[in-house]
Amino acid sequence: DQQVKQNSPSLSVQEGRISILNCDYTNSMFDYFLWYKKYPAEGPTFLISISSIKDKNEDGRFTVFLNKSAKHLSLHIVPSQPGDSAVYFCAASGGGTGANNLFFGTGTRLTVIP
Amino acid sequence: GAGVSQSPSNKVTEKGKDVELRCDPISGHTALYWYRQSLGQGLEFLIYFQGNSAPDKSGLPSDRFSAERTGGSVSTLTIQRTQQEDSAVYLCASSLGRGGQSGIQYFGAGTRLSVL
Numbered sequence: 001d002q003q004v005k006q007n008s009p010s011l012s013v014q015e016g017r018i019s020i021l022n023c024d025y026t027n028s029m030f031d032y033f034l035w036y037k038k039y040p041a042e043g044p045t046f047l048i049s050i051s052s053i054k055d056k057n058e059d060g061r062f063t064v065f066l067n068k069s070a071k072h073l074s075l076h077i078v079p080s081q082p083g084d085s086a087v088y089f090c091a092a093s094g095g096g097t098g099a100n101n102l103f104f105g106t107g108t109r110l111t112v113i114p
Numbered sequence: 115g116a117g118v119s120q121s122p123s124n125k126v127t128e129k130g131k132d133v134e135l136r137c138d139p140i141s142g143h144t145a146l147y148w149y150r151q152s153l154g155q156g157l158e159f160l161i162y163f164q165g166n167s168a169p170d171k172s173g174l175p176s177d178r179f180s181a182e183r184t185g186g187s188v189s190t191l192t193i194q195r196t197q198q199e200d201s202a203v204y205l206c207a208s209s210l211g212r213g214g215q216s217g218i219q220y221f222g223a224g225t226r227l228s229v230l
Contacts, residue, residue, distance in 0.1 A: 002156075016132030032214050036221075043118070043205055044157070046226035051214065089156065093217055100170045100212060101147060102219060 003027045003039075005091050006105035014113050019077040021092030021108050034102065035064060035075045038087045048075070062093040070074065080112045116140070118222035120206050126228045127196055133223045135191045146183055147209075147219060148191050150202040157205065163189060164212060179218030196229045203227070 005024045013019045014073055021035075031052040036044035041091045050057040050064045050073070057064050087109045091102040119138040127133050139146050148160040159173035164184040174180070178196075183189040193200055203226050207219035 003149040004156075018116040031216065033217065041223065043120075043207075043223045046218055046220060049215070049218060091157075093213060099159075099172075100145075100164070101149075101173065102150075102217075103159075106154075106156040112121075 001026075003030075004024075004090055004103045004105040006088075006090055006108050008108050009106070010109040010111070012111045012113060013080045016079045017109060019075075019080045019084065019110055019112070020077040021077075021088050021090075021110065022082050023073045023075075023105055024071055025092050025103075027092070027094065027097060027103075030094040030103075031095035031096065032093045033066060034063070034080075034090045034091045034093075035062075036091060036104075037084075038107070044089055045107055046102065077110075080110075080111045082114050085110055087114050118206055118208055118220055120204075120222035122225060122227050123223065124226045124228075126198045126230065128230055129198060130195055132192065132194045133196055133225070133227065135193075135206075137191070137206030137222060138181070139187065139189070140220055143208035143210055143220075144186070145209045145212055145217070145219075146189050147207045148181060148189070149205045149207065150180055150226075151205060152202040160191070160204075163174050193227075196227075198229050201229045 034049040035047040038044045087107045090105040146163040149157040159178040203224040205224045210216040
């Protein structure tokens with residue numbers, strides 16, 4: 001049962017515009033959320049995270065928004081650059097779940113068109 | 115090196131053979147994880163090591179899979195009698211601890227396993 005879902009397998013955005021990647025989760029015990037970026041033939045690279053006590057975290061061009069009532073988070077990249085083209089994975093963790101691992105979505109492939 | 119190191123980067127094997135995959139975590143990280151990613155899928159948790167505690171093996175798909183972590187550092191994932199459905203990228207990650215910011219996991223580049 002997929003507890004973290006990324007329903008858009010791909011997204012194309014023009015360079016300079018905003019990219020919005022979405023993620024939904026089902027387990028209300030998750031208390032920490034992360035975004036990873038993955039280039040081909042490389043492992044996922046940590047990008048940004050947010051604790052469930054916050055609703056927004058910003059780091060440069062990247063902002064993550066968390067809506068706990070909707071069990072939804074999103075990653076905004078602005079302005080988008082061609083180097084941002086990669087697969088983005090949403091992940092969640094939670095001590096309350098009793099699990100030691102991160103739960104990952106299936107990823108969204110972002111293509112930024114020059 | 116500063117990051118998580120995995121070897122080999124690619125492994126091709128015949129069905130029925132055993133394989134060993136190695137992971138060298140970031141120095142000082144007490145937690146180590148193995149995941150696998152099959153084609154078109156997300157990352158699937160396999161096993162977790164934390165310090166000297168008993169590992170969390172809840173994600174291992176069958177008893178053909180096992181892992182060890184020696185001296186709290188290097189880990190080896192062993193797959194016995196490989197099957198074609200074992201073909202995937204096997205990823206190792208490490209973190210300072212568990213949960214929240216200390217639980218942020220840093221990944222190696224993975225081992226791509228192909229079972230013919």
